[in-house]
Amino acid sequence: MRSNVSIVKPMCGRFTYLFKWKQLLRLLELTSWPDVELVPRFNVAPMQLAPIVRVDDSGVRVGAMLRWGLVPSWADDPAIGGRLINARGETIAEKPAFRTAFARRRCLVPISGFYEWKSSELPKAPKQPYWIGRADREPFMLAGVWEHWRRDDQVVDSFTIITTTPNPLMSGLHDRMPVIIEPTNHAAWLDPLNTDSAGLTAMLRPAETAGFEAYPVSTRVNSPKNDDPSLVEPVDPQPQGLFGQ
16 A cells, blocks of 8 residues: 555544435436435445446436545555545645546535534533534535545445635634535536646635534434434534633
8 A cells, every 4th residue: 555645634524415316417417326216314424325426438427326435546455445535625636545536537525514523612521513504405516536446356436525724604613624616617527528727726615605504413413323314403502611601
């Protein structure tokens, strides 16, 4: 295994998707998708399968279920994907684990929202999870890249989510946020023939805050074993400072 793998500190570490393939057909003009219908997920964790959208060899958009956690084609062990769930937008075009996928295998990761954990000012106090998503609950598309890995009869198609600096909504929760690709940029981002690295990198910027919201949710989301609608329901935040302020 190569020793110069970039190990990214997780930022976007859990997300939700609450839509069907046909809804993505409408939003993204898909040509095909898996026969198995999507089942709503409220707590997708690294190394699990999740829907992505990419362009196939014939140049049309298709939906697929890939494993979250990118496995570079040259890796010896697919377990490395657990450490490559995120890629920094500032360096993705240069890092050995991601640069080929960024140049040739970009994808969209449709989600309904994602979670982030806010640190407490109180010593040893647990972090408070927040859910972040659109106020109208419509899906939105994260920037991703995917990779194909094969060793003998073992095959893994996997993806990573690209992150950037936070917008004002996210800055109080974390110093990173996932890149959201606007609909006007979907075609350019997915096009494998698009070699405009500067233009692609310019898309890897903080999203506008308009239309998005963030609110505290139950710490039950901390366990990937929990996956139910209650995870996205608002709760009262835990005390964050002196006298509970």
